[in-house]
Every structure is written in C-alpha cells, then in structure tokens.
Amino acid sequence: xxxxxxxxxxxxxxxxxxxxxxxxxxxxQPPLSRAVAQLERRLGTALLERSSRSVxxxxxxxxxxxEGRTALDALEAAEHRTRRAAPADAPPGIAxxxxxxxxxxxxxxxxxxxxxxxRAVPVDVVLCGPGQQGRLLRTGRVDVALLxxxxxxxxxxxxxxxxxxxQVVLLPAGHPLSTRGExxxxxxxxxxxxPAPRWPSPDGAYADGPGPEVHDHAQLxxxxxxxxxxxxxxxxxxxxxxxxxxxxxxxxxxxxTTVIAWPPRSRSLDVARLVETALRL
Amino acid sequence: xxxxxxxxxxxxxxxxxxxxxxxxxxxxQPPLSRAVAQLERRLGTALLERSSRSVxxxxxxxxxxxEGRTALDALEAAEHRTRRAAPADAPPGIAxxxxxxxxxxxxxxxxxxxxxxxRAVPVDVVLCGPGQQGRLLRTGRVDVALLxxxxxxxxxxxxxxxxxxxQVVLLPAGHPLSTRGExxxxxxxxxxxxPAPRWPSPDGAYADGPGPEVHDHAQLxxxxxxxxxxxxxxxxxxxxxxxxxxxxxxxxxxxxTTVIAWPPRSRSLDVARLVETALRL
DNA sequence: CACCGGCGATACCGCAGGGGTATGGGTCCC
DNA sequence: GGGACCCATACCCCTGCGGTATCGCCGGTG
Numbered sequence: 001x002x003x004x005x006x007x008x009x010x011x012x013x014x015x016x017x018x019x020x021x022x023x024x025x026x027x028x029q030p031p032l033s034r035a036v037a038q039l040e041r042r043l044g045t046a047l048l049e050r051s052s053r054s055v056x057x058x059x060x061x062x063x064x065x066x067e068g069r070t071a072l073d074a075l076e077a078a079e080h081r082t083r084r085a086a087p088a089d090a091p092p093g094i095a096x097x098x099x100x101x102x103x104x105x106x107x108x109x110x111x112x113x114x115x116x117x118x119r120a121v122p123v124d125v126v127l128c129g130p131g132q133q134g135r136l137l138r139t140g141r142v143d144v145a146l147l148x149x150x151x152x153x154x155x156x157x158x159x160x161x162x163x164x165x166x167q168v169v170l171l172p173a174g175h176p177l178s179t180r181g182e183x184x185x186x187x188x189x190x191x192x193x194x195p196a197p198r199w200p201s202p203d204g205a206y207a208d209g210p211g212p213e214v215h216d217h218a219q220l221x222x223x224x225x226x227x228x229x230x231x232x233x234x235x236x237x238x239x240x241x242x243x244x245x246x247x248x249x250x251x252x253x254x255x256x257t258t259v260i261a262w263p264p265r266s267r268s269l270d271v272a273r274l275v276e277t278a279l280r281l
Numbered sequence: 282x283x284x285x286x287x288x289x290x291x292x293x294x295x296x297x298x299x300x301x302x303x304x305x306x307x308x309x310q311p312p313l314s315r316a317v318a319q320l321e322r323r324l325g326t327a328l329l330e331r332s333s334r335s336v337x338x339x340x341x342x343x344x345x346x347x348e349g350r351t352a353l354d355a356l357e358a359a360e361h362r363t364r365r366a367a368p369a370d371a372p373p374g375i376a377x378x379x380x381x382x383x384x385x386x387x388x389x390x391x392x393x394x395x396x397x398x399x400r401a402v403p404v405d406v407v408l409c410g411p412g413q414q415g416r417l418l419r420t421g422r423v424d425v426a427l428l429x430x431x432x433x434x435x436x437x438x439x440x441x442x443x444x445x446x447x448q449v450v451l452l453p454a455g456h457p458l459s460t461r462g463e464x465x466x467x468x469x470x471x472x473x474x475x476p477a478p479r480w481p482s483p484d485g486a487y488a489d490g491p492g493p494e495v496h497d498h499a500q501l502x503x504x505x506x507x508x509x510x511x512x513x514x515x516x517x518x519x520x521x522x523x524x525x526x527x528x529x530x531x532x533x534x535x536x537x538t539t540v541i542a543w544p545p546r547s548r549s550l551d552v553a554r555l556v557e558t559a560l561r562l
Numbered sequence: 563c564a565c566c567g568g569c570g571a572t573a574c575c576g577c578a579g580g581g582g583t584a585t586g587g588g589t590c591c592c
Numbered sequence: 593g594g595g596a597c598c599c600a601t602a603c604c605c606c607t608g609c610g611g612t613a614t615c616g617c618c619g620g621t622g
Contacts, residue, residue, distance in 0.1 A: 001284070001356060001357075001359070001360045002283070002284055002285060003282070003283055003284035003285075003356065004283060004284075004609095006356070006359065017569085018569075018570060018571095019568090019569070019570085027609095027610065027611085028610070028611055028612080029569085029570075029571095030570085030571075030572080030573095030610085030611075030612085030613095031609065031610045031611075032610095033570060033571060033572090034571085034572090034609090034610090035609085035610095037571085043360065043363055043364060043367070044364065044367065044369065045363065045364065045366075045367035045368075045369065047363075050569090050570065050571090051570095051617095051618085052568090052569060052570060052571095052616085052617050052618055052619095053568085053569075053570095053617090053618060053619070054569090055569090055570085059366055059368070060363050060364075060366045060367045060368070061363075062366075063362055063363050063366040064359060064362075064363040064366075067355075067358060067359035067362050067363065067421070068359045070355055070359075070546075071352065071355035071356040071358070071359045074348075074351055074352035074355040074356075075282055075284065075287070075352045075355075075356070076282075077348060077352070078282065078287065078345060078348035078349045078351075078352045079282045079324065081344055081345075081348050082324055082326065082328075082341050082344050082345040082348065083324060083325065083326065083341075085326075085340055085341040085343075085344040085345075086324070086325065086326035086341045087326075087339075087340070087341070088325065088326065140348070155546055156545060156546050264437060264545070265351075265436055265437050285580090298598085299598075299599060299600095300597090300598070300599085308580095308581070308582090309581070309582060309583080310598085310599075310600095311581085311582080311583085311584095311599085311600075311601080311602095312580065312581045312582075313581095314599060314600060314601090315580085315581090315600085315601090316580080316581095318600085331598090331599065331600090332588095332589085332599095333587085333588050333589055333590090333597090333598060333599060333600095334588090334589055334590065334597080334598070334599095335598090336598090336599085
C-alpha cells in the first residue's frame, strides 16, 4: 500500500465527504474518488458506503482509519526524527512540547532541576495549542511532552505521572455561584449567559456554538472576567488568576493528571535523564 | 515522505549496496540511486556515505533506517489488519504465530484451555520459521504470537510472560561431554567437529560458515544424532528427544522465557481473552 | 411533479515523474 | 596499467496521477 493512497483515504474517512476531503488535500474531487476506489480494489474490500447523499465507513474502513492514522504518524515521525538527527540542524538537544500557559511552574521547576545536571543538553520548549502535544510527539517533531490525561490521549506513548489535581470552575467575580465553597459539574453546565468557550480544533477551525473563540489562556481569563464565558480547568491555574475571576472547586470533575510522555522505544539517553529528573521533583 | 522512497532507502540501508538492493526491489540500479538521492534532497540530509567502493550509513541514515522500518511495518500492518477485517475473509477469529516445533505442549494446553471458554473464537495457528513471529505480529498478519526473548525481539510489543526455563546443549550420544551432568557455554562453544548449525535469515538466505544448513527441528535433531552439529536450545526440547541425542544443561546460558505477545493498542476482546487464558495456565 | 442543487462516478486528456538502457568516472586489486 | 566493481549521470519512454467536463442519482422544494 502506498502512503499517498492512505493519506487520501484517511482524509475522506475523516471528512466523510469527497469534496471537502479533496479541498483539504489541495486536489480535485475526481482523482480522489478514483484513488480511493483503487485502494479498495487493491485491498479487495469496500472501505466506504456511498449513497450519493452521504458517505460512511464500513467495518474494514474503520480499521483502516485507525491503523492508517498511526502508520501515517509513524511515517511522519520517521521523517522528523531523521531531520532532527541531521548534522545541519544544530544538534538540538531535546524538544519538549507543552500546552501554552499550562504547567508553568512545574515546567520551570523541571527545567531548573534538569539544567543542574552536568550532563544536561539544551531543551527546546515548544508551546502549542491544547491537545497538540500528543500529535507533535507522535509525529516526531518533539522528543517529550507534558500531557494531561484524560483530556489528552496518551495511547501509544510511554508515560510517567508527575502530579494529580482536581479541577476548578472559573467564574466572573460577582457571579451568583462565585461565593460557593464548592460546586458540582451539573451546577456549572450551561450557565445562562456564560456559554462554553470554543477552542480551535487541530485543523485550526472552530466548531459552531454560542461561546467565544479563544486560543490562549490570557484571552480565556479575560473573557471570564468580562462575564462572557466560564470554564472548568485544572487547579493550578488558580496561581495565575487576576482580579475579576474567581475559581471554585468542582468536586466531581475528573482528576487531571500531569504526565511526562515520550515515544515508545525512544533510545535517547537525554530524554531518559530528563524524565528521571522530572520524577525526582 | 512517500512510502516508496522509504522502502527504497531501507533496502539500500540494509544491503549497503545499491546493486543488490535494486535486485531485491526488482528494479534497475540507476533509478534506485536517483530515488535515494532525491529522498536525501527532500530531507535536506545525507543518509548514506558513498565511497565508490562501499556504502555506509550516516547518523541520520541510521535513525531513518530504524524509524523507517517501524513506519513501513505500521503501513503493512494497516493493510493486513484491514484485509482481515474484511467481511469477505471468513470472519477469522484469531491468528496466532509460533515457531514451528517450539512450545508444543504449552501451545496445546493453551488452545485446549481457550477452547473451553464459551466465548472462544476459532484460532488459526500459523507456524513459522524462527524469528519470524515478531515480524508477522508487527505487520498485522497475525494477532498474537508466542515469542522467546531474549532470542526474539519484543520491542514495541505488549507482552505477558508465560514460562521461564534454562537451556541445554544437544550433543550426539557418545560425545565425550555427553556424560557430564552440566556444562558451561565456554565448554560447548566451537566444539571440534560440531560446528554450529546455520538457520535461514529472514530473506531465506544462509550465512556462510562450516555448519550444516537446517530449517526445522526434526532436521536439527537428526544432524545432532549424526554427529554433524551441536546446539544450545531451551530445556523443553528434551521432551522431543529421540535416541542418539543427549541433552546436558548449560548453567550459564541465558534463561529463555516464553511470552505471549500482541500488538500495542490492540483492541480485540478475543485476543484479550486468549491472553487471559494463557496467564491462567 | 418538475426542477434544482448537491454529490460521487465516469470519460477523457495532458504531462510530470518514475523506470529503463547506455555510459561515465572513481577506486581497488592483480 | 588493465580490468572488475560500483555508484552517478544522461537520455528516453511510458505509466499513471491529476485536471476539466460531464453524467447519474437522489432529496428537498415550490
């Protein structure tokens, strides 16, 4: 199977729409239809059910979507890791991904502690949007990442747990609920006038909905203080709060753990030392 | 990166010879040279050192060889697992790979115990040459395998240990050492007149050497009894011994474990039940 | 019920690029 | 120094990928 065919199929399977998939791939729709049909012929299996109004996955198609994504990730990882091993790239030490604005003090402590190790190499910190760290890690663009399961998917990654904490809801100061000592998820779902914020999805698009579009923490805090939204976030962000925003613990929100993750079968001694340092914190 | 280019590079990196690699790929040498050069250009890195007499890997090339193999395996796995999910293929239950002739009684016990489970599905047993099980598993041709680390590589597989045992050396009856109660590796290395047997490598070729070529256990036992070779094997094969062959424990040979292995992130309930059954043995 | 709009498949064409053969140029060995 | 070996280059051909135009099907609509 050729990676090109697989990329095409995955695009169609994700969009469930040949036209949009073709657009995403930067090509016209007919060759895409043909390529997918050819892949089905080669595999000897239908992957998609077409009904001139809609497209859906067959069982085999669902398998190929899942397996194909990991295969394409592996391909991309091979490419990026090779690039990073190239002598031209200044021998870069370690690249670490973390969600912008999250785990700030933990990260600072980690970097300080690691820098104290005489064998430490430079650490390139890559700040990325929420949920992007896993992808960066799986596709070889970084060597290690800080993730927050169960929010982030850690399937297929090697992981060590660093910290576990509860979650709080951020409310505008003066909101009726803001004086309560604790709340439950049901209390803070669909608060009138405070629709949930919308984050960009991996492709940069925003889902439809009433909530404001946000792309970083500062913006989020400002929108909360302006009374435009409220949101449930891990406990640590309390440290970054400013006036106008109140945090109330949400007792039944899932515990959020911070983990340090790296690709399975990593052979990098440097990564191993960084992880070791993190575990000693 | 295209999978075609990667396949070409891996072939060259494994052969360290453009001519042989081209032959293996069923193509002429010049387009292969070009394709690899183009890949290097695209990656912006030299992958191979060419010195008109020999080819060797750069550091980046070594990374790409390792990562590329797993990416190509993942691609192949996506293909095979999709095929096996196809409705056309008689809904196949589980495919299990094991080395022909090894773990016979363990396998029999496992299959019996599993068949007793009312939720059991058919198990297709794939007998393969030594060292092939891992490859079958990684490329999605089977769902589960019995392996023998450290002989077999289990990197990147999920594994449960089933049994650990010592190793014995097989000697022709009447050999001076055959009456000893135990031996050490140094005693049985390079025994005069008994060169180590040669197994086919994955591509079916045999390494050079003085020892006889073998491809299954029966043949091996016969060659030992004929006084042509001797070999260190796991303890269980004593159960299959016939006249003319004597087994003597080798006290300092590495312990061989039998493990049941499956691909990471397997979501098959059937495989999980089979593994569970195996652990209860 | 006829029309229209949306969507995937088919038909056909043009060309980029992958593969083949022939050959060059460097290196080691005798 | 001649020959064998091996990778790179030059050049050509043709496959096959992608583009445009169009068809066929279906569902919603006035």
